[in-house]
Amino acid sequence: MRIGSSITLRKKVTSIVAYAAIIVFLALLPTLGLPVYPMHTLIGVFIWIIVASSLRLLDLSGQGSIGHAAFMAIGAYTSGILAKFLGWSPWITMPIGVIATAAVAFLVAVPFTRVRGIYFTMVSLFFGIGVLAVNQVFSKFTGGYSGIGSIPLLFGYDKTPYYYFCLVLLVVCLGIIYRLEHSRIGLTWKAVAQSHSVASSIGINESWQRILCLGVSCCIAGIAGVAYAHYYSLLTQDTFSFNTSINVFVYMTVGGPRYFAGPILGTAALILIPEQLRSLREYVPFIFAGILLIVLFLMPQGLAGLLEQFKQKFARSSKTESVETDDGVSKRVP
C-alpha cells in the first residue's frame, strides 16, 4: 500500500513538473522571438486543444459526440453577432456567448439523455448538422454560407496578446478538466460510462450526471468558440461544419481518449505535422491519413499510450501477457 501510493505520488509529481515545464516554455516562446506565422499556428493549436479536451471530458461519461463543433459555433456566433451588430465590447459578449452555449447545452441535454451509446453519437451528429441548417435559415444575421466577417478583434492586430490570452485560457480550461476528472464527479461519470445500470443501482442519478457532463463539456467548447470568433474575426459555414466535428473527434481518438494528455498530443501532432509539410499542398491530406493509419495499426492506445505500450513490451518477458479489450485498451492479466 505504501509503495503503491509513493509510486503514484512520484508519477503525479513527474507529470506536474512536466506540464509546468511545457507551460513555462510556451510562455517564454514569444520573448525568444517567435515569428508571426508559427505564433498564429500555435494559437490555433491552443484553441483546438481546448475543444478536443472538452470532447474527452464528454467521452468520460460514455457520450461519444461527433457534433461538438456545433456548440463551439453557438458560442462563437452569439458573441460575434452581438459584438458586430450591437457594437458591444468583446469582453462583454464573450461571457454571454459562453453562457448561451451552456444554456443550449443544458436544454438539449435533457432530451438527449433518452439515448445512449451509438444512438447518442447519431443524435449529436444530426444536432451538429441541424445547427448548420439553423445558420442557413437565419442567414440574415449569420451570413449563411459566406458567414460573418470583420468581427471586432479582442486586442488589435498584434498576435502576442492573443497568444498569452489563449495560453491562459488553455491552462485554466485544462486545469478545470483535470480537477473535474479526478474529483468525485469525474469518478461518477466514469461509473456511468462503464455501466449505467450498476451506476443507477448504487444511487447515482444517471440522467443528471450525463446532463451535467454535457453542459460542462459544451461550456468549455463554447469558451474555445468565443476565443476563435474574436481572434480569427471570420466565421463561415465551413468553420464549424461536420468535418470540424469529425476532426476534433479524430484529434481525441488519435491522441488516446484514455489519457489526459491524449487530446493534447493528438491535436498538436495532427495540426503541427501537416503544417510543417505545407509545401506538399494538395498531398497534405495523405499525410493526415497516414498519421491516422499509423496510429490505428501500431498504437492501439493512441499517441499518449505509447510510453505504456513500450513498458509493456519490455515487461512481457516476465509472466504477464497483454489482452486487448473492447475499446482498444490493453489490460495486463497475470
Next chain:
Amino acid sequence: MDTIITCTVNGLVLSAIYILVALGFSLQLSIMGIFNFAHGAIYMIGAYITYGLSVGLGLNPWVSLLLSVILVGAFGLFVERFCFRPFQSKITRMIVMAIALILILQTAVEVTLGGVTRALPAFVPGILRVGFISVDAERVLTFCIGAVLLVAMTYLIQRTQIGQQMLAVAQDAEGAALQGIDTHRTAAIATVIACATAALSGSLMATIFSMNPFMGDNILLKAIQVTILSGIGSIGGILAGGLIMGLLNAFLPVLTEASIGELITILIVILILLIRPKGLFGYELF
C-alpha cells in the same frame, strides 16, 4: 399539377438511389456493427471510375459502368479484409479508419482529376413524353435499374442461403458462428454488395446531377437518415424510409425555402432518434 408530377418523379428517382445506398450502409451496420462513414466516398469513387473509363479511355458507357461496379466491388473485398476486420466492435477506431479512407479516396481524386465539378454523359440521352408529362429518360432508367436491383437484393436476402446467413449474423454473430456460418465470409460478401451498389448508384447519380470529389458527403448523410428512419435490419423499412426521405427531399424545397426544408428533415430524424431509437420498423442494435 405539373409541379406535383415532376416532384413525384424526382422524388421516386431520389428514393431509388437513397434506398440503394442506404441498403448497403445498413447491411454493413447490421452485419459488422460498423458505421461505415466511407460509404459516401466509395459512392464517389464509383462515379469517378465510370467517368475515367467512359470519358478518359473512351469505352462504351455501359461497359465502363459494369467495370466500375466490378472494380469497386473488389475494392470492397480489400476494405473489409484490411480496414474493417482488424477493428471489429471498436466503434471509435472504426470511425477514424473510415475518416482515413475518405481522406485517401477524396485526395486521390482531387490530385489526379482536380476538384472541379464534372458531368458524366447520359447513358440514354433524350426525353420521354407520356401524354403531357415529359421526363428525362435518364431518370426513368435510374429508377428502373434501382427498382430491379432492389427486387434482386430483397430476393437475395430473403430467399437465398447467403442472405439467410447474413440475417443470422446480423441477429447474433456468435450464435451464427456456432451454427457453422463463416462470419468473415458473410461480412466480406455484404461489403462487396454494398460497395458495388454504391458504385452503381454513384454512376447513375452522376449522370443526373454533377460529380465532384465531395459528392459522397451528402448522400452519406441521406443514407444515415434513411437508416435511422427505417431502423436496422428491416428491408421493408428501408424501402419505406427511402421513399419518405426521397419524397420529402423532392417536395420540401418546392414548398418552402431549401434551408428550411433541410431543417425540417433533420428535426424529423432527431425526433425519431429521441422518441423511437430503433426506427419505425427495425430493432435496437445495442
